[in-house]
Amino acid sequence: MPCSICLHGHFYQPPRENPWLEEVEIQESAAPWHDWNERISEECYGPNSAARIFDDAGWIRRIVNNYSRISFNFGPTLLSWMERKRPQYYQAVLEADRLGSARFSGHGPAIAQAYNHMILPLANRRDKITQIVWGIEDFQKRFQRAPEGMWLPECAVDSETLDILAEHGIRFVILAPRQAQAVREKGASSWTDVTGERVDTHRAYICPLRSGRALSLFFYQGELAQKVAFGDALRNGGDFAKMLIGALPESATLGRLVSVATDGETFGHHHKYGDMALAYCLDIIERSRSASLTIFGEYLDSTPSVDEVRIVENSSWSCVHGVGRWKEDCGCSAHSRPGWNQRWRGPLREALDTLRDAAAPLFEREAASLFPDPWGARNRYIEVFFDHTRSE
Ligand SMILES: [Zn+2]
Numbered sequence: 001m002p003c004s005i006c007l008h009g010h011f012y013q014p015p016r017e018n019p020w021l022e023e024v025e026i027q028e029s030a031a032p033w034h035d036w037n038e039r040i041s042e043e044c045y046g047p048n049s050a051a052r053i054f055d056d057a058g059w060i061r062r063i064v065n066n067y068s069r070i071s072f073n074f075g076p077t078l079l080s081w082m083e084r085k086r087p088q089y090y091q092a093v094l095e096a097d098r099l100g101s102a103r104f105s106g107h108g109p110a111i112a113q114a115y116n117h118m119i120l121p122l123a124n125r126r127d128k129i130t131q132i133v134w135g136i137e138d139f140q141k142r143f144q145r146a147p148e149g150m151w152l153p154e155c156a157v158d159s160e161t162l163d164i165l166a167e168h169g170i171r172f173v174i175l176a177p178r179q180a181q182a183v184r185e186k187g188a189s190s191w192t193d194v195t196g197e198r199v200d201t202h203r204a205y206i207c208p209l210r211s212g213r214a215l216s217l218f219f220y221q222g223e224l225a226q227k228v229a230f231g232d233a234l235r236n237g238g239d240f241a242k243m244l245i246g247a248l249p250e251s252a253t254l255g256r257l258v259s260v261a262t263d264g265e266t267f268g269h270h271h272k273y274g275d276m277a278l279a280y281c282l283d284i285i286e287r288s289r290s291a292s293l294t295i296f297g298e299y300l301d302s303t304p305s306v307d308e309v310r311i312v313e314n315s316s317w318s319c320v321h322g323v324g325r326w327k328e329d330c331g332c333s334a335h336s337r338p339g340w341n342q343r344w345r346g347p348l349r350e351a352l353d354t355l356r357d358a359a360a361p362l363f364e365r366e367a368a369s370l371f372p373d374p375w376g377a378r379n380r381y382i383e384v385f386f387d388h389t390r391s392e
Helices: 036-049 076-085 087-103 125-143 159-167 222-229 237-245 274-287 296-302 345-367 374-380 382-386
Strands: 003-011 051-054 060-064 071-074 172-175 180-184 204-208 214-219 257-263 291-293 308-311
Touching (some): 003 036, 003 237, 036 051, 036 076, 051 274, 076 087, 125 374, 159 214, 204 296, 222 237, 222 257, 237 257, 237 274
Parallel strands (some): 003 071, 003 257, 003 291
Antiparallel strands (some): 051 060
């Protein structure tokens, strides 16, 4: 029984430019490279654009653009750095969307991202809209088409965010399995609780929203994603392919999906030569009779979602405390030291929210003399980013 496999890579680095110079300064920890953007480019972004596939004798058999065979998103601010500093990789990413579109029935593999990697459930409605509008506009400008999906930073989600996405024409988002609350078959009256990663990830769901709008949700396979990101799945491309193809239960009916989403930097930066393991794995799947590669947009056309899902409000992929990691001392920490704590998170966020709420009325009052619609003007300010030199 053929199964469809979709790998998603979320490629992102925070903007490292000095805001006054608009250049990244030397970062000694990234030596021998100038800074971390450059280092990760040479370990991951570049290698994935021209990944080598070896034969058994150790000769290079093919060189492939991995991005054209997976689903992916790049943070807009990272792309604007790459456009200037690594134009050959940047062009390869744009080219991958065109190549992928030919491979996947007219669906490009690139999806958009909320512009600044903001944790959207913690933003107010107005800021959510700006982040989503800027993400869509930036995508259209670069990829010359409308995005079908949008990556939510840290997969952080609430219903208001989904509703704004649907309102702006976004068709689907990808979430972690623990973010599914309950499911029900089309037309059924009662919901089945699927918390604790019990959701069936081999299909897409419709998420109905209070406004009457809806969009499709995919839940990637959590266990596989863990093995790719933190385990040894990338040690051997052949075994990686076997693991993906074998992930579908024997009893699965036609049209089921195996999807995995991880940070894109997993392939080459976090795991050395992960780009080559990925290329080899994709090559095997492409030539396999028991599986085929797909991307989310193509999958939705062939197997439209009918069953419904509810999300766990204010959840994310990286913090079991929902979005606690970005607002309180939830216990999640990347580099904890004995005796340290992160109680500062609460007052820091409170201070920034207070500043936002105090600045907003001033902005409205002052900007009203210049623009008929000040917040609309902010949404269109993305056009200024496209061309810093424009003076009129
Ligand atoms: Zn946490």
